Amino acid sequence: MLVGIDLGTTHSLIGRYGDNGPTLFPNALGQLLTPSVVSLDADGHALVGQAARDRLISHPGSSVASFKRWMGSDRETRLGHRSFRPEELSALVLRALIADAEAATGETVTEAVISVPAYFSDAQRKATQAAGTLAGIKVERLINEPTAAALAYGLQERRDGSRFLVFDLGGGTFDVSVLEMFEGVVEVHASAGDNFLGGEDFLDVLEKACLADLGLQRSSLDAATSGVLRQRLETAKRALTGQASATVQLAVRGETHEWSIDETRFAQLADPLLQRMRAPLERAMRDARLQPEQLDEIVLVGGASRMPLVARLVTRMFGRLPLRHVNPDQAIALGACVASGLKSRDQRLDEVVLTDVCPYSLGTEVVRRDPQGRMQGGFFEPIIHRNSVVPVSREQSFFPVNPGQSKLRLDVFQGESPMVERNIKLGELEVEIDPTRPPQENAVNLRFTYDVNGVLQVEANVSSTGKQYELVLEQNPGVLSAEQIRTRLAALAEIKIHPRSKQENLALLARAERIYEEHLTMRDQVQAWIAQFRAVLETQDEMVIREHRLELGRALDTLEST
Known part of the structure; x- marks a missing residue:
């Protein structure tokens, strides 16, 4: 099954395009919005969503939120006895969303269209794709969030x-x-x-x-x-x-x-x-x-x-x-669902072609001659300018500065500053050139290709030798390599997400613990409720558990309203 996912900073949603158009799937608590929060319990099991959000207060040392902002960096967060990269935390959220979709449909999720901010960098987009791989799905396409919103509003029908x-x-x-x-x-x-x-x-x-x-x-x-x-x-x-x-x-x-x-x-x-x-x-x-x-x-x-x-x-x-007029919390997710329908060529959708743009200028570092004839380095030379329609491929020729050079280093940057020091370095490529030729005959043709998923390919062709080189941008700082993804995938497989059948109970206990933290005057009462509910859970009698769950929920509602 191909799904559409809005992997948000504060909340995430999942759905698909079906007979009645885009449909979003509820989580175990019956909510469409799943908080993008992860927490580890004492047994090392992962809680995702509302239960994890409540544990931000009761168990702050083992809970984390807003990690989408760290995507594309090598920042690690310590939860309990383990450290997690942003991709891994996002993967845990994706796994919970996938479980919700599979519970709602009885089908297996294998592919997804995931929305990302239009201004996400190359590294952040690659990190999002890596999160999908770590969650066990193929990321069929990344769609920019504003484009997804346009699909949700049906702007393509105007x-x-x-x-x-x-x-x-x-x-x-x-x-x-x-x-x-x-x-x-x-x-x-x-x-x-x-x-x-x-x-x-x-x-x-x-x-x-x-x-x-x-x-x-x-x-x-x-x-x-x-x-x-x-x-x-x-x-x-x-x-x-x-x-x-x-x-x-x-x-x-x-x-x-x-x-x-x-x-x-x-x-x-x-x-x-x-x-x-x-x-x-x-x-x-x-x-x-x-x-x-x-x-x-x-x-x-x-x-x-x-x-x-x-x-x-x-x-x-x-x-x-x-x-x-479309719920602002749901618009991007609904649009991602429409995009998934377009991707699967759903017959219920008219043929719509989506084009997007490259949000940043992409280029390399060059040396320029000042009015006195002196060489100054550190200048940015764009090859693909921002807001170029993608997919886009551009080529430009560069020459060595000095006679007798045997190598030329090509640094790849993204940004809008004229000086590379204020832009983001994506990677570098070193090519061999013929030192016997004069600089003007030693051209290196540098081609940048940027695709619809925001992935950049860099190729260099040395005219004097005919050799070709390609930059593997997965080696960027902050981006996992294929080998690192395999290693992290094996480690992440050991982290079990609590089954949906327990989510309602875990969320209610997390809420009760959070209320215990907040209310000083009712702590004895709340603690007694927690103890009673834990005892009921030990009976494993679903009917009794359901009755007590409703009773405890009403009691907590009353307490929070006073």
Whole structure:
């Protein structure tokens, strides 16, 4: 079975394209949104989703979230007695999603279309593909999130020549893409964004303001208290979507603190973040060579786009109200499902061609001669410019600087700075040239090929010798090699994800433990409930367990509402 997956920073979803169009599958708790959180229990078993999210408070040392932001890096996170790379943590989330899809359909998931931020780098895309391999599936295609959102809105069914701007603000990343529909082709004209700007950053400014107003230092809070604070600030942030103000209570060393925030002050605190959004929006429009009035629609997606201050920013910049009739949390996942249907050539879908663009300029380092005739190195020479329609292949010739050179090193970079030191190095390729020939006869033809999955192939052809070289970018820092993937796959196979049949019970226990951490006055009662429910689980009587699960859930609901 081929599925579509939205592998998000804060939540992930899975579905497929079927008889009734795109359909999303619920997890064991009946929810479509699965928190992108991983936790290890005392036995070394992995919990994924809501149970893991609650354990961020009760077991912060063995739980982790927001690891999508670390994709493409070699950062490792210690959980219990093991260390995990971002690809492995993402793979555990993927395995949980796959189990949900298989439980819903009775079919085996073998392939997937996974959405990624349009502004994901080459290394981040390769890391996402590696996560799929570690999860035991083939990643059939990576689709940029704004493109997926366009499919979810059915923009491909609009009239020819329609132009759209997709504004995608998720938990950890921000993307903007300008698209046009013409004769069955959904063409991306420009993409821009910020891989380190999302809902989590808005939560950070609330946390900073709250602690400052209360006279507290973040370093003075233990991990559990800090987790409680962020959870309550997240609730307050969501409350400000529909009401004028929100209040947060926090207990620190037996003393209860209360903090209030209104929508006006939140907008003031978040203004630097909103200004950061302006630059990618303006750049995408400039690269697409369009004026705001030339856009037919503006689409908001991503859970963080629900904030009124975001909608106001877009409305002011473009002079119109954006579209938000598709659930912003689900739009990208639904679009990934449509993309999976297109990939499998589902007969229920009209033939639609998707084109995308290269989000970064790709090139190499060159030496330039200054006005005094001196050679200066460190300059960036783009071969593929940003927002080139993919797949794209470009070739350029380069020459050695000095006579008698026997080797030429070609460094590959991505970025927009004229100097390579401020761009990202992807890899390097060393080629042998004929030292007996003068520099002007020793051309090296360098070809960059960038495909629809955002994977870059680099080839060099030495004209004087006829030799060809190819750069293996899997050797980049922060990207796993094929051998490392095999090793990590074997190690990850030992980590068992709790079966779906236990997820409801584990999630309820994790919730109870989290509430125990939060509520000082009811701890004896909550602890008694936990002990009773654990005893009921030992009976292995599903009917009795179900009755007690409902009873405990209602009791916890009552406690949290007071």
